[in-house]
Amino acid sequence: MKEAKSELRKIVAFSEKEHQVFIENKKEEIVAFHLQNNPFYRQLVGSKNSKNWNDLPVLNKQNLQKPLSERLSKGYSIKNSYINKTSGSSGDPFIFAKDKYSHAMTWASNIYRFGWYGIDFNSSYQARFYGIPMDFIGNKKERFKDLLSNRFRFSIFDLSDDVLEGFLKHFRTKKFDYINGYTSSIVLFAKFLQKRNIILSAICPTLKVCMVTSEMLFEDDKILLEKQFGIPIVNEYGASELDLIAFQSRSFGTDVEWLVNSETLFVEILDDNNQVVPNGTSGRIVITSLFNKAHPFIRYDIGDIGILDEKSTLKKPILQKLIGRTNDVAILPSGKKSPGLTFYYVTKSFIEDDGNVKEFIIKQTKIDSFEIEYVSETNLNLAQIQKIKKAIELYLEPGLNFKFTRKETLERSNRGKLKQFKSML
Template sequence: MNAPAGRDAGATPDGIAGLRIALVGPLPPPAGGMANQTAQLASLLRDAGAIVDVVQVNPPWRPAWAASVRGLRAALRLPPYLWHLWRAAGQAQLFHVMANSGWSWHLHAAPAIWIARLRGKGVLLNYRGGEAEAFLARRASLVRFSMRRAHQVVVPSTFLAEVFRRHGVSAQIVPNIVDLALFRPSDCAAPHASILIARHLEPLYDHATALRAFAIVRRSLPHAHLTICGEGPELQRLQQLAQILDVSDAVHFAGKLDNAAMAGQYRLCDLALNPSLADNQPISILEAWASGVPVVSTGVGGVPHLVRDQINAVLVPPQDPAAMAQAMLSVLQHPSRAWSLASAGRQAARRYAWPQVAPLLMAQYRLVLKRPPAVGYTALVSTLLFPVHEMLKRHRSVSLRRNMERSQWWSPQQLEALQLQRLRALLLHASEHVPYFRQLYTRLNFDANRVHDLRDLRCLPILNKAEINRHRDDFVAENAGPLRRFNTGGSSGEPLIFFQGKDRVSHDVAAKWRATRWWGVDIGDREALMWGSPIELNAQDRWRMRRDRLLRSLLLPAFDLSPARLDDYLGRLQRLRPAMLFGYPSAMCLLVRHAHSRRIALDGLGVKVVFVTAERLYDEQRALLERAFAAPVANGYGGRDAGFLAHECPEGGMHITAEDVIIEIVDAQGAPVAPGDSGAILVTHLASRDFPFIRYATGDVGALDTRPCPCGRGLPLLKRVEGRVTDFVVARDGTVMHGLALIYVLRDLPEIRAFKIIQESLDTTRVLLVSVSGLPPALRLSIISQFRARLGASVEILIDEVTDIPAEASGKHRYVISKVSSH
């Protein structure tokens, strides 16, 4: 299908084609802002391949005389509207409800939400309107009761998002759309002092002040002309006021116009005026910008959030005709100023074109479509059995997950304020109850009461595994509750032995639970975990096995993956048909390759998502797993020691669990790196009071991302996790490079089935490999030559052919291990 003129065909987001949407909203006539947006959105979605059923809230009156009887209007329209909603819900995958304040909410939006939910459909509520603050203040409880039934709430501006936040509702921003092909600058640049107002004739839009301001303008510019487009109850009063002000000969009331005619009006004018008393994100300003017309507007409601005063528009106080007139004259009498405002406006308008807005809207659609099921056995487990299980274990994971699902939509500033509050509490607790930190604070003269910024954390030294192991008993809080002993595998050097309390476990469970729900998988959905070590397996008693069976969770131990065991795992997966796979990417890739060798297809298992964690995920691993299971791969970053730190959402953002952890990225000297640069990852876990992890060096290398995620969550992002420090090798001349430099030499060789690279020292690197039928001498020499080209000509490369490469004690399969320090 060819893209319509002015639209970017390549910008349509994945997943929109074939999507069945019930779009609830008004349509022209009359050609108002919401009606135009509804019609435009329906057209754009259809052009992108969606199947759209528009449920019109303002159909033509039949009989026509009923339009004049107010109570009768609603009575006649409501029954067919409800029937159309019910019928649309039978076909649609999701409802997109355009909503406004007042009776429009109660008669149109609220019924659409309830009918969609009653029929098990996803609901995206698209709320707009500058009077939201007053409406919510009057009807907060009643409106919120229905609004919270929507799966996602979106608004077109930061102004409305802030209004909703104050009333306890999280709303994401999906801006209004302007058609840059239709609204475009005029080819004629000759000024003639023509002013345009494109708002309906309602008291809210205060055309009276605009007329008084225009009368003042006419004293300086007698040839000035004003066109007012729109219809409404104020028409007669405004016509009389124009006669009183003696400007009726220069004022033209154009009435209602469709979008094409409005575009022509913009190209004929020299200035667009918006005199509103309340507003949100006026479409008229976006259209004026796109048309290359300078804008003067009152600075009410969301307008200051939309425009940059004196840059791409001029803002004036409402109901101030003198200030409005002065602002218009400053533009009309100074062509260079008008050109500057118009140029900046055209640049700003590009942010509201469909190619920029579509990915944001599709991200919200995906959130609705991927919502976890709320029926059946899964609902029984997630809402009853698992909460009871956690209550008996004295875990708070259920309430923590609910809180996290609210706080994930907070702004970065709100999340930082929460982090600072929890950091101060952790540092004060450590000073009072943890011997190690009490002594450390005394030695450094550190006062936790003086921590007023997250950057104050840098006053404390970096904590490593060796330090914890040397003083392990002193890290246990004196008022700690029951603790459980854990240890890391030690694959990167010295293993860490540490303890966790119930609070830390609760937070980690909640973080993982929230992340799986992003992908439409809930507690109680069938899941298989390729995970665990012999230590964990010894703890598998009959009670735990019964619990896992009740929760529909299957553990497939990853530490011993012989062909016979892999055959057994494939059989179990075919019987279970899991919604989610969770575990080490290396182990799951071994399973996939084994399935391919047995000619066993895995793409019919019904897997919704493959969640990988605890290792670096390589691009080829992601591709292999996605092809094999016909499901997306979601990357997770964390470990038993540091906790569940970050998880990937369906839009590709690696969201840090900011409610629980503070992540720093530092260089070799411990100084913070520039945003986006790579460095060592330090973690402060805010729920680790019983055994505090404060500025803990994970041994990993990564970078933070400064860009927001299209999903709308305020959680900060990891730009990348490059692997453990021991995944990097050091050349003989001191050059540090990622192990991929060596992996690429071996990865695609058909003669090699498996391999592991161990850098013993600067002078010696050992390669373990499993060959298909013996390594040819020429290939052996080629591998040695390529390794030496990267590590140094004098480095000894030892190649050992083995029959099997065992996993680490934890079950992980690592490609590269370096015993050489890269610092």
């Protein structure tokens, strides 16, 4: 860790020109290493010109769904590497490896960015909104890790009012420094506070900041969180197999920049033909891990769609917008393709007016049919449903069929994530 922190400090201090040299050298170095030491990557590249970066293959998650032993570099094993599994939120989970120095660089990057908000991983007390294994051994193991990591976990599998009341008691009695966890769960807690007219920082004055992760944070949800928590809200974007990908530099005021990690990662935005798109244009987010020698993540398609800001530079890339996952696209009868988030924006603007609906998900069941599952205190009325349908016709196209189903709870992944749009086609 000491060596990793020292190297990160040097990288951060580079000028724009020095950073460009650093990136080009690290790209060349990591490709050369894996071509020489990783049979899996060598086979993937094949006869392509490895000297030309744009000729290198784009790695996808399906490529990686084979035994880890077949993907490890020479000299690396399960015993001498950090091993973990992706969440599978894209539908393609796999086991991955990082060498220990690469893993240390990931932690150095985390420590650096959280430090922007006065958070010290060694001493700051975390309120953690995450899932937890339900089996006895897995549960105890995770609780023990929480103890060592100076964090208290709020399990998010049950978010009923009685359970949230229990959450509130902990904030009254514990000196939390920051909140970290899944967006949808933290937003639900904020809505609970809103109903009770409670500002969280008033009952837990030690709170400094809230970091939300793993799910989309919408602007009106951010405003709600800032109001009910009374602290800055930071939007984090990361991937367990890589690193923190982007982290907001500021939270209060209008000058909010979602800074991309350019110290341990190289991020590209590509079109469907694997060509780099101009800044300001949407495309597939493709990432290279510059330090991981145990396992190749070179031009790795993470499965998300995003836009880099036009004023981005190589040293300071800015993520203007994260649009969603590449598999979260609705195909409509006219042939039009629409990101699943379109439905979320449209319905959200109407059905949350009175605070009745707590959360919802949208499923495409047929080319012209969608089901909206929602959790609410009372059923949606006919007027609300008609408003939603009119908005969908305006933003998408007419002739679509919608079924509204009220639920007690919504289906989450085994880690507690809420997938807001899902195509069943």
